[in-house]
Amino acid sequence: MRLDVVTIFPEYLEPLNVSLVGKARARGQLDVQVHDLREWTYDRHNTVDDTPYGGGPGMVMKTDPWGACLDDALADGYEAGAHGPVLVVPTPSGRPFTQELAVELSERPWLVFAPARYEGIDRRVIDEYATRMPVYEVSIGDYVLAGGEAAVLVITEAVARLLPGVLGNAESHRDDSFAPGAMADLLEGPVFTKPPEWRGRGIPDVLLSGHHGKIARWRRDEAFRRTTLNRPDLIERCDPASFDKKDREM
Numbered sequence: 001m002r003l004d005v006v007t008i009f010p011e012y013l014e015p016l017n018v019s020l021v022g023k024a025r026a027r028g029q030l031d032v033q034v035h036d037l038r039e040w041t042y043d044r045h046n047t048v049d050d051t052p053y054g055g056g057p058g059m060v061m062k063t064d065p066w067g068a069c070l071d072d073a074l075a076d077g078y079e080a081g082a083h084g085p086v087l088v089v090p091t092p093s094g095r096p097f098t099q100e101l102a103v104e105l106s107e108r109p110w111l112v113f114a115p116a117r118y119e120g121i122d123r124r125v126i127d128e129y130a131t132r133m134p135v136y137e138v139s140i141g142d143y144v145l146a147g148g149e150a151a152v153l154v155i156t157e158a159v160a161r162l163l164p165g166v167l168g169n170a171e172s173h174r175d176d177s178f179a180p181g182a183m184a185d186l187l188e189g190p191v192f193t194k195p196p197e198w199r200g201r202g203i204p205d206v207l208l209s210g211h212h213g214k215i216a217r218w219r220r221d222e223a224f225r226r227t228t229l230n231r232p233d234l235i236e237r238c239d240p241a242s243f244d245k246k247d248r249e250m
């Protein structure tokens with residue numbers, strides 16, 4: 001997978017050099033190119049913003065730097081269609097970024113991220129590139145950030161960990177919260193590791209029983225309890241029949 005990120009804060013994307021994404025880059029599973037938008041400005045102040053038409057607070061990111069930078073980023077191997085790039089625009093007014101969307105994006109070969117600053121990017125930029133490729137305007141949550149770079153880090157990690165071979169076998173994302181399957185839409189339950197006792201706190205007996213069926217049932221019950229407590233809205237989406245079926249299989 002190729003990722004291009006256009007930003008006025010390239011240093012904000014330094015975390016893409018470490019941990020899971022950094023290792024995937026080192027292994028050649030990810031090709032990440034970060035572009036400093038100001039390198040596509042041609043005035044002495046490297047201007048990327050201007051006042052909004054119609055008035056109002058703040059500034060709007062200008063068309064020309066974005067057009068010049070995106071054209072260059074896309075010129076390198078661009079082709080339309082299923083094997084081509086998609087434009088991902090983080091915005092508080094976008095569709096929710098979910099595990100389902102992470103899976104959809106992980107199946108694309110090339111993501112081009114356009115994290116804005118100020119009040120956003122001149123709409124004509126998005127409309128221009130929407131004529132050439134799918135555009136995903138996504139929000140990572142119902143809170144307001146000062147720019148889209150943090151969202152790029154979140155989306156990139158959620159997508160990269162789904163790529164074949166990026167997570168070790170032991171770290172399968174099969175049982176992730178929100179991953180498809182009988183535990184779909186349930187939050188993950190508690191986890192424990194050695195030592196067997198810590199500050200007078202032990203391990204739930206069932207996890208020491210070696211009875212895989214009972215362990216699976218306990219984990220599912222704990223996931224159900226945590227989901228009921230923290231995300232009751234997800235409970236309606238669960239199919240209790242899948243649990244009964246799972247029990248019969250244990």
Ligand SMILES: N#Cc1c(-c2ccc3cc[nH]c3c2)n[nH]c1N
Pocket residue numbers: 089090091092115116117118119120138139140141142143144145146147148149151
């Ligand atoms: N994704 C996302 C966002 C943002 C966001 C994204 C881009 C810009 C550009 C200026 N301010 C921004 C906020 N806020 N909250 C979210 N969930």
